[in-house]
Amino acid sequence: MRALDLEYMLGLVPVILGYVPLTLAMASVSMVLALIIASLLAVERVVRVPVLDRLVVLFISFFRGTPLLVQLFLFYYGLPQVFSVLTQINGVTAAIMGLTLHFSAYMAESIRAAIVGVDRSQWEASQAVGMTQIQMMRRIILPQAARVAAPTLVNYFIDMIKGTSLAFTLGVTEMMGATQKEAAGSFLYFEAFVVVAILYWIIVEALSFVQRLLEERLNKAYAR
């Protein structure tokens, strides 16, 4: 067993940190888009618009039923061969598309469950004061469902941050891609991947802290 090259590891930290913004940007953009799509899918699953419901079920089934990596390859390498407009698609865009659609399918299910779990009294009170379906969802039901779904959604965000590492297979130099390049130059694979693992870990831990603050905030209305 050889000794760890600590100096190399320390030197690598700022290099990889330089790619943290790209990783977080991909994850954040995907998260925002996925939340919007997932909420729409979830509301549709609750309201069940004829025909559209079938398509939504199919969408969710496909994006939950196939691996993220397969979806990313499909978007980046596959689709441009069929649709020439997509030949300009870059790795970052393809990664954001893949992450968004993949996770929106999962998130739709947990948001749907949270919506259905909102007490019947809340639906009836909204109806009784004359709200439209959309007003009821936006003002009363979704905010309450958000509180229930929040922990799961943060979990998906964490998964998403780690999922951005797959973008390196699309030629994107993000944290993982940068580490891979550094390691290939130095041959110190163990050191390099330990460093990147720890950095991912720290990011996720920081996020867990934010999660606790978020949950406190969302629970504020329900404290006795």
Place this chain on the structure above:
Amino acid sequence: MIRLEGLTKRFGNNTVLASIDLQIEAGERIVVIGPSGTGKSTLLRCINFLDRPDAGIISIGDLTVDAARATRKDILALRRRTAFVFQNYSLFANKTARENITEALVTVHGQSRAQAEARADTILGETGLSDKAGSYPAALSGGQQQRVGIGRAMALDADLMLFDEPTSALDPEWVGEVLDLMRRVAESRQTMLIVTHEMQFAREIAHRVIFMEGGRIVEQGRPEAIFDDPQDQRTRDFLRRVT
């Protein structure tokens, strides 16, 4: 004036409302009494389509809705002319007491936030809850929650206020304050249709008492007539059991 004609509701084979006819004058206060499971709550809930009636006509002022053909628009229109007070309060759990009152004023009736808040503060004053304006329902007692529930209904200036057993879920210690508030609402000449088991309160507040059983109106009249000299055997039996 409010008019119900042939209002009918079935759950499966079970007819819960058997062709109810009822006229309510503006400012009239009607209390509906009767054994549980006889359609009293369903009657209220059919008027604003919380339960969809199978047949019948509901008309409030110049709005007439045929239940069998009611569109989404008709239903919203009915709901916007009525206000509903729930047995279990049903306050919006994610809104403060004040927001519970302003919510529909802003979202549904298009009032400005300032206008709605001014109204809410007046009502919170009338309901004795000014110091609870910023409290969420979970932090309020049952009595306080129901007073907010009534306040939310008052704010709507509805043609008809529906009360579905507003004190039945309350601990006895909170019943008095809720009934007091309902007396205050009555003083404002608000048209009220109340389902309750508080017989003393019914006698005192009602212009007319309706006794329902088996989805039908069995007997109705002035409170003294119903309570002191009931004509139908079923009314007599019921009143003997509850008093």
